[in-house]
Amino acid sequence: MDELKSIKKIDDFYFTRKKELIFEKKGGKKIFGKFCVFVPTEIIEASGGISVGLCGGKESTIATAEEDLPRNICPLIKSSYGFIKEKNCPYFELADVIVGETTCDGKKKMFEHLMELSNLYIIHLPHFKDERSYELWLKEVHDFKEYVEKITGNKITDEKLKEVIDRENEERKLYYRVYELRKNIPTPINGMDSLKLFQKLSLLKIQDRIKLLKELILELEKRVENNYGYYGKRIMISGCPMVFGNTKIVDLIEEVGGIVVGEETCTGTRKFENLVNGYSIEDLAKRYFKISCASGFNNKIRMERIKELVNEQNADGVIYYTLQYCHTFNIEGVLIEKELKKEGIPIIRIETDYSENDIEQLRTRLEAFLEMI
């Protein structure tokens, strides 16, 4: 297959991003590192700050993390912590503040260790999805706004907030459009390029993200027009995030003849779904509160959304991806498997870390699954 020029370009932008951040920091901009899609980046941007995702997708930093953290917690948590401890993540090193949240036990308690190494701000994300929890969340978002204003020294004006919300919504719509294009048979982009898109793009500045997404969409539209793209067993991935450095499962799926047509993950749909409907802090809080992470108790919307996505993306089956020791996605996965099977949707659940140890076993399981569907 030909290379997608816009994907190649993302690489180029990515390589110069560190320099750009150093330059912007020297110019007085404040940098906010974040772990999770629950952090309302509009607040950071509207205050003139820069938000960047943090490193956490590599096996190599885990040994360092295990000097402080127990071994049996999720590789993403250990890897990020290791990156920080080793001073090995440029975004971490540049960040004025690390913004955490209470999505899971592992991260929540890892942050207590991180407090000793970094300037941390933690947003309280409640367990429930009810009105009472939303009220708490809304207050947390307001507090976060005040905090960000204090750090940057810039008040968030209504105009600025509107501008930023419009821009982030525009990006979200572009991602929706990419997903629409991926529905096609053949699908115009494979899972590896798509993952690159989600992993690297999120590190760039929003103006570049929008520019590159638009270029990509033009390329994909052309491919669709020409019926040019990827055939194979069409796979929806569902579950945990795959942050930069971690391509293990997508590599394997596409190696054994599958083609990934959607990712119901934090580095997929959970990243862009739901627009902000309005221009107030409350509208912002509402959008983020809707994110269907397994950390929420009685998270029925996620179940429904997965079924919908399988349908929308014309997927043949679901590979449910759990990072090892991630209790929320792991336990919820059992219910999702049950429900999908009831509806006749093939699903396989995989729990894995960042190591190479289980590659052969995974390959065998994935091959068998693809043959079956």
Place this chain on the structure above:
Amino acid sequence: MDELKSIKKIDDFYFTRKKELIFEKKGGKKIFGKFCVFVPTEIIEASGGISVGLCGGKESTIATAEEDLPRNICPLIKSSYGFIKEKNCPYFELADVIVGETTCDGKKKMFEHLMELSNLYIIHLPHFKDERSYELWLKEVHDFKEYVEKITGNKITDEKLKEVIDRENEERKLYYRVYELRKNIPTPINGMDSLKLFQKLSLLKIQDRIKLLKELILELEKRVENNYGYYGKRIMISGCPMVFGNTKIVDLIEEVGGIVVGEETCTGTRKFENLVNGYSIEDLAKRYFKISCASGFNNKIRMERIKELVNEQNADGVIYYTLQYCHTFNIEGVLIEKELKKEGIPIIRIETDYSENDIEQLRTRLEAFLEMI
């Protein structure tokens, strides 16, 4: 050593408890099963309901649980779920309602499975210990009150609430007194009897609990007077609960010559510490909110309390006990180990399940630890 008569009596009461519950249920009483010390039992009692702790300390039901739940979650969660699925726990079978809470990811998500098997009510325990989280908690406690009144059909009067709060405070003070007596060298009660006390007593009705605790205290006072009791390396256990059926670590510690003089666990101090200071629902909510479980973010009070307890109980060292895959206690344990070592308090961290697989390895480690201190 002579047998403590009151401990023997707890066994007798325990054996007839099931019959008693059946009788009370027939008489129209509602039974509330609970997993956790965060459930405000005064509300249940003041409404004429009965609260009982649920089974979850046995290896034997874990295989059944693993038909539905992932293997790598904590044995307590799996064991309880297995008991319910096998219909093997008399308290579960008698319970009209199971009261859960959002203390950890594992339980929170297990409850989603349990919803299919039982009548569940979940109390939202927030992640933080701040004012905002307390407000949410207070509302949850009020909701729980309304719910319990609906189930029992009995309004909770101020008089009834006062009576129940006084009674539960009385019990708490008796536990404090037992701890005071355990400070002595020799200590008048060993870890196994103390564990029995916490495990079995909680299944009895409060009037019996108070009666038996008073008898026990008289016996212990006599022993102290006569300088009669247990010598050995004095151990404080800190960490996860040991519910009925699980005596693994205490067995081992006392087998290799240690003597347990305190338990900073949910089946120890977390169960009885802090009186309810007043007679309102708010006073009740405040007391429960203070419980220093590792599930809380930035849980400094626990750290301080452990140091205090080591001192109060004249302990020679701490055995930090984590149930396998319990992220909150596990990760917090690393910080506690660091802090205690800084203060010169010997500590060993142990992570284990309910199986016999690691017994020899644990024995070796515990022996070495006891020798060292």
